[in-house]
Amino acid sequence: MLYIVFTSSIFRKSSLDELGSIAPFKIIGEFGNFLVIDSDDDALHEKSSSSLLTYCALPILLQGSIAEKRYRESILALIRNAGLAKGQTIKLECVNLNSRTVYSAKDLEVWLGLQLEGLGYLPDLQDPDILVYLVLLDMRCYVGYMETAKLQRPFVNPLRYYHRKRLVSRSELKLEQAFDDFKVPKGGIAIDLGAAPGGWSCYLARMGFKVIAVDSAAMDYEAIDKTGIKLKRSSGSGKIRARELEGCDILHVKETSESAAKRIAVHGIDLITDDMNTDCNGTYAAIKPYIGMLRHSAAAIITVKCISKNIPKYTRQAAALFGKEFVVMGMRVLPSNRQEFTLFARRK
Numbered sequence: 176m177l178y179i180v181f182t183s184s185i186f187r188k189s190s191l192d193e194l195g196s197i198a199p200f201k202i203i204g205e206f207g208n209f210l211v212i213d214s215d216d217d218a219l220h221e222k223s224s225s226s227l228l229t230y231c232a233l234p235i236l237l238q239g240s241i242a243e244k245r246y247r248e249s250i251l252a253l254i255r256n257a258g259l260a261k262g263q264t265i266k267l268e269c270v271n272l273n274s275r276t277v278y279s280a281k282d283l284e285v286w287l288g289l290q291l292e293g294l295g296y297l298p299d300l301q302d303p304d305i306l307v308y309l310v311l312l313d314m315r316c317y318v319g320y321m322e323t324a325k326l327q328r329p330f331v332n333p334l335r336y337y338h339r340k341r342l343v344s345r346s347e348l349k350l351e352q353a354f355d356d357f358k359v360p361k362g363g364i365a366i367d368l369g370a371a372p373g374g375w376s377c378y379l380a381r382m383g384f385k386v387i388a389v390d391s392a393a394m395d396y397e398a399i400d401k402t403g404i405k406l407k408r409s410s411g412s413g414k415i416r417a418r419e420l421e422g423c424d425i426l427h428v429k430e431t432s433e434s435a436a437k438r439i440a441v442h443g444i445d446l447i448t449d450d451m452n453t454d455c456n457g458t459y460a461a462i463k464p465y466i467g468m469l470r471h472s473a474a475a476i477i478t479v480k481c482i483s484k485n486i487p488k489y490t491r492q493a494a495a496l497f498g499k500e501f502v503v504m505g506m507r508v509l510p511s512n513r514q515e516f517t518l519f520a521r522r523k
Contacts, residue, residue, distance in 0.1 A: 176217050177203065177235035177317060179270065179310045179331060180210040183228045183508045189486045190228040197222050197229070204312045206272040208334070208510075211235070211312055224327045227490065227516065228508050231328060233308060235319040243314070246276060247283065250309060250316050251290050257307075257318045264299035265291070265307050265320070268331050273311040280335075283309070306331070328355070333510035343398045344374030346450055348511040351378060353476050357505055357519040360474070363445025364420070368432050368461055373399050373406075373425070375448055380404045380424040384446065387420070388427045389435045399425070414440040436464035443470045449477045455489060459496045466500050466522065475501055475520045478512065486516065493518055 178200075182190040184207050194200060198216035205211070212232075216222070223232040237257045241249045259265065267288055269280040278286075287309075288298045303323055308331045310317040323329055330336040337348050353359065362383035367376045370388035372395035379386045381404070388394065388406075399406050407423035409415055415438050420426055428435045432451075447465055449458055458477060469475075477497070481489045490506055493516075497503055501520035508516045 176214060176219075177238065178212050178214060178219055178232045179235060179308065179317065179319065180212055180223075180232045181208050181230045181331070181333060181510070182210060183230075183512075184208045185514055186228055186484055186486050186508060189484070193226060193228045194223075197226065204272070206312070209270060209272060209310075211310060211317060220321075225505065225507075227486070227506055230333060230508075230510060231331065233319055233321060233326075233331060235310065235317040237318045239316060241273075241311070241314050241316050246278065247286055250283065250311075251287055253316050253318050254287065254291065254307065254309070255294070257320065259296070259305070259307065259320060261295050261297070263304035264297045264302075265305045266298065266300055266303035266323075267291075267307050267309070268335075269309045269311065270332050271311045273314060276311065283311075337510060343377050343395055343402070344372050345511070347374035347378045349450065349478060349509060349517065350375045350448065350476065352509040352511055353517050353519060354378075354382065356507060356509060357476070359446070359476065359519070364417070364441065364443070365446040365448065366439070366444055366465055366468070368447070368449040368465075369451030370394065370427070375450055376406075376425045376427075377402055377404050379446070379448070385420040385423075386425045387415070387439060387441065388425050389430065389432050390427070391429060391431050393429070394425075394427050412438070414438055417441045432461045433464065439465075439468065442468050444468045444473055445470065446474045446476070448475070452480060454482060455479050455492050455496060463500075469522045471522060473522045475518070475522070477518045477520070478515050479506075479518055480515045484514065490516065 200212040200214035203211040219232045223229040269283045271280040307320040365384040366387045371390040371392035376386045376388040405423045406425040409428045503520045
């Protein structure tokens with residue numbers, strides 16, 4: 176069976192090793208984060224759903240060549256031959272890995288959607304029954320579709336799905352993906368370590384949290400103000416108590432994490448996050464003084480930086496370190512992670 180696979184391009188060797196440990200396969204084509212593979216395992220989609228490096232593996236049901244002079248029409252004919260029923264609503268997603276085409280993925284989605292609607296199919300961009308996906312590679316089209324209810328994620332290309340304008344920082348996407356993938360509960364009180372320039376803190380505020388943002392660097396106050404999120408700067412040198420969170424969404428404690436931990440006197444924290452640019456030991460050292468402030472089963476979302484591309488070394492190290500105080504629920508290289516991975520845990 177053929178699959179379209181989205182995996183880490185930065186950790187390429189480890190990604191292929193991990194995929195091979197899930198199921199034997201051979202590569203049909205590859206481009207960046209995408210692979211088209213052939214595997215005898217017809218359950219690869221389910222088996223890869225919680226892997227570290229393989230973000231998704233979706234089955235391809237039909238393939239065929241694309242006529243250069245009738246490019247769009249060739250693709251439409253393949254979709255019509257894929258056995259797609261007309262009684263259910265559909266959404267098209269195109270992954271265009273073919274450098275020879277003059278049509279963008281969006282152009283093709285719009286044109287094909289209009290043609291299919293004219294043929295009696297039922298497009299629905301918001302809540303479709305079926306996701307139909309097309310992979311264009313080397314003048315061939317690979318077609319697949321799945322019921323959206325059976326998908327772990329409602330898309331094929333996460334780089335497009337999460338590519339929306341951010342007012343504060345790109346790193347906000349990493350936190351959004353972590354919330355989606357790990358099903359993180361919303362609302363409560365959160366501590367955001369290494370918060371500047373403020374992307375993670377803003378996302379947490381939009382998820383209903385009151386945020387204590389800790390960083391000795393300045394937040395991007397102007398960008399945050401444009402979002403409508405209320406940010407307040409902590410003043411004075413005394414204890415920081417829960418009442419200081421009243422009247423604001425984010426309280427910025429402009430100190431190092433070690434210094435701030437001595438002043439913060441808020442307990443029953445629901446979530447702690449850390450995206451600081453330190454190694455695993457440094458990240459654990461930064462979080463450790465705050466562990467006593469967390470309620471039982473409080474969540475932790477942490478990005479673990481990898482100095483080299485030997486990712487198994489760092490996942491073992493992270494599991495050993497954070498496993499002292501937390502139950503590690505999952506580790507994953509998310510689409511917006513670079514040479515790092517995201518760890519999700521709960522306090523013991």
